[in-house]
Structure formats: structure tokens, C-alpha cells
Amino acid sequence: MPAAHPTGRGVAAAITAIDAATDEALLRAGVERARAAIADELRSHTPAAALAAAWSEVLRHAVVAGVRLCGPADWTWFVSGSVARGEAAPGSDVETMVVLGDAVGDGEKVALLGRAAGVHALLERCGVPGDANGVLASRPRFCRRAASWTDGIQRWSAHPREDRGVVMTGLLADSAGVPDPSARRPADLLRAGVVAAAERNYPVRQAMLQDATAVRASVPSRLRVFARTADAVDVKLAVMDPVVKIARWAAVSAHSDALSTPTRLDHAVAAHVLGADDASSLRDCFDWLLRWRWRRRAQRFLAGDRVDDLVSLSDMAPHDRATLRSVAREVTGIGRTLDYLASTSTYR
Structure with a gap:
């Protein structure tokens, strides 16, 4: 049974279709159905906060579907920015990050970067654009093993002026795992790590x-x-x-x-x-x-x-x-x- 949504049944039905998509054409149709449902909500004068929450949820589920269609792996996908906060505006792009298992080897990581690029290419074709500023799971900076993320959080918190530490901290503070039932790691993994590290580091x-x-x-x-x-x-x-x-x-x-x-x-x-x-x-x-x-x-x-x-x-x-x-x-x-x-x- 689908979760309750802050808007009408149209958005919920579109998300159900996205979750059930078994190929690119069905995913694209699900996203278009969601766009049409949002149009109906706009005509019904649904409050902007509810629209933003609903569209953010559509985008999160679209990411899950895109990852699923590209096959399983030892990775957990996260979104950041307005989509994670539930505040997406019309046309918002999607910032993504990936936590890999620590056992993933260097060769496998290279292959997974390529697969992540494939996920974003698929999403683009379905009307879900990736972040224009390059916060994408297909980039090594945002596709790391769990231990590397932990080390990075400590380093960025202690030395925020180095290695774009304050930017990375902000991105991780806004992060949330996508609603994937097969996810191997907690949805607040990166965000909780940043909050704990910031408590210890005034800089x-x-x-x-x-x-x-x-x-x-x-x-x-x-x-x-x-x-x-x-x-x-x-x-x-x-x-x-x-x-x-x-x-x-x-x-x-x-x-x-x-x-x-x-x-x-x-x-x-x-x-x-x-x-x-x-x-x-x-x-x-x-x-x-x-x-x-x-x-x-x-x-x-x-x-x-x-x-x-x-x-x-x-x-x-x-x-x-x-x-x-x-x-x-x-x-x-x-x-x-x-x-x-x-x-x-x-x-x-």
C-alpha cells in the first residue's frame, strides 16, 4: 500500500507507477504522469509547501527507479539539496552521492562510476536532470567507500577552509538516502556523521x-x-x-x-x-x-x-x-x- 502523500491521489499513483517501472519507457511515462498530477494540483491551488514536498518525493523515487534499472551493486544512493529537504521547485535538478561498501575494489569502483553515469543519463532522458554544478554520483568526489566518507567528514569539519570543506559539509548536512527498500545503509548516515563532527569542531x-x-x-x-x-x-x-x-x-x-x-x-x-x-x-x-x-x-x-x-x-x-x-x-x-x-x- 503506498504511503500517504501531502497532495492528491494523482501524485501517489504516479509514484506507484515510477516504483513499478521495468524499463526506460515506463519510467519516463511515470515521471510525465507525475508532472501532469502536479499540474492538476497547481490548478487546485495546493499550497506550495505541499507541492514542493510532493515533487521532491517524485524525484527521489525516480532516482531509486533509475538505480534499480541499472542493476544491483554494493552501493547506497543519497540525494542532497532541495530534493532531500523536500523543498524542490519546478525544474529543480538532483544532487546525488553514493556510499560504496568498503570491500569494493578500485577496479569495481571505476566500473560503478560508469554505471552511475548511466543512471544519470537515463534520468536525464526521463526528464530528471542531474546537478548542473556537478554534485553527481558519477564523479569520484561524490562516490566513495564508507570509510572514505567518514574520513572526509572528519577532515572537512576540522579544516573547513581546505578541500572545499564547508561546501562538502553543507552538502552532507542536506543529504538523505533515497527511499530504496534494498538500501544497505541508514538514510541519515552522512547527515548524522556531519552533525556529530560539527559538534566537536567549532571551525x-x-x-x-x-x-x-x-x-x-x-x-x-x-x-x-x-x-x-x-x-x-x-x-x-x-x-x-x-x-x-x-x-x-x-x-x-x-x-x-x-x-x-x-x-x-x-x-x-x-x-x-x-x-x-x-x-x-x-x-x-x-x-x-x-x-x-x-x-x-x-x-x-x-x-x-x-x-x-x-x-x-x-x-x-x-x-x-x-x-x-x-x-x-x-x-x-x-x-x-x-x-x-x-x-x-x-x-x-
Whole structure:
């Protein structure tokens, strides 16, 4: 009997079809059925949080099916990012990692890297894109024996400035095993390891906070738009990522292995890592951003077109533009406060 889903029966039926797929054509049909079910949910005005959770589950089950169709092996697949957190937006790609058995030899590992590439090629053909930034199980960095992952977690936590340690820690903190009944390792294996290592290593918590509050993009003010006639902004990079990263840092600092951004904020308040007002503001910002991204990206996604988060402010409805600027100010202000408190060692 299929598990209950936060949306209607259409999504549940599509996931059942994906789970039952015995070849590429059936997997592709299952994913298309899920896309159609999501379209129905959109027309029914299903809340964005439920849509995100449902689409994330579709993508996780699609990964399981892709791995199954490529044959068994001593490996366990994990996803990361928004798909693992249950916060996928229309057109979200899938970040994957693999834990191999320690008995897997070097030659077998090379062969498994090739098979992992085959899994992603299959998923691409079925409408499930792999991560554009290269977080893929087909790359040696993300396909390791269990002992190598354990050693890496310790090294990245102790020396987060080396070997992209803070990035790897963030990816693993967001990781979750795919819903595969034949999985040989716990779904929280990597995430739990990171949370435990971060508890022992202040440098990685400090680096995660600095990464969360670093300004990589911003929402142009009205003055900047008038002065420079430049009003384009990547909303994910400028606003959504900082909220997600602050919540991730706060949860890890609270020794919580929670995945979803709202739950992470709740746990951070309970552990007195974040103030209740700041957490409430971040939650409101996250909720609005999730709704806005689903509304903006849905039409192109359902048509099979490429979607992104680059938007021209002049093309936005006035109320959305005003809200986006308000969200950006709120997130930036909280980030600056946290950065200052970190410099005073408040969070040590």
C-alpha cells in the first residue's frame, strides 16, 4: 500500500507507477504522469509547501527507479539539496552521492562510476536532470567507500577552509538516502556523521555561518535601478540560498539533523541558537519565496521549457517587487547581525 502523500491521489499513483517501472519507457511515462498530477494540483491551488514536498518525493523515487534499472551493486544512493529537504521547485535538478561498501575494489569502483553515469543519463532522458554544478554520483568526489566518507567528514569539519570543506559539509548536512527498500545503509548516515563532527569542531560551524552570510548577489534598490538601468537579479542566489544556509547552520549548531528549512529554524529556536523573532522572520521569508518560485517557474516547467531564477524587477508585479525587496532587507539584516555575533564568539 503506498504511503500517504501531502497532495492528491494523482501524485501517489504516479509514484506507484515510477516504483513499478521495468524499463526506460515506463519510467519516463511515470515521471510525465507525475508532472501532469502536479499540474492538476497547481490548478487546485495546493499550497506550495505541499507541492514542493510532493515533487521532491517524485524525484527521489525516480532516482531509486533509475538505480534499480541499472542493476544491483554494493552501493547506497543519497540525494542532497532541495530534493532531500523536500523543498524542490519546478525544474529543480538532483544532487546525488553514493556510499560504496568498503570491500569494493578500485577496479569495481571505476566500473560503478560508469554505471552511475548511466543512471544519470537515463534520468536525464526521463526528464530528471542531474546537478548542473556537478554534485553527481558519477564523479569520484561524490562516490566513495564508507570509510572514505567518514574520513572526509572528519577532515572537512576540522579544516573547513581546505578541500572545499564547508561546501562538502553543507552538502552532507542536506543529504538523505533515497527511499530504496534494498538500501544497505541508514538514510541519515552522512547527515548524522556531519552533525556529530560539527559538534566537536567549532571551525566548521563558524565557516558555515560565514558562508551563509556572505553576499554573493543582491536585489537592486530603486536607486540602483534608476542610476544603472540594471534590474536583473537571481532570486535563489540573492535571497533563497541565504535563508536555507542560515537554517542549515543553525540546525547543525543546535545538534539537530533536521532537513527541512522550517523545522531547522524551529530546532534552532528551541536550542537558543536563533532568537524567536529572527526565526519567525526567516520562516515568513522562506514561505513567500517558496510560493513565488513555484508560481513563477510552474508554467515553463510544465511546458518542458528551461527554468531559472533570474528575473527582471521591471517585469515583476509591483506588489511582488515590493515584497521581494522587503524579504531581501530582512534576510540581509539578520545575516549581518549573525555575522557580528559570530565575530564576538557568541556561537562558540
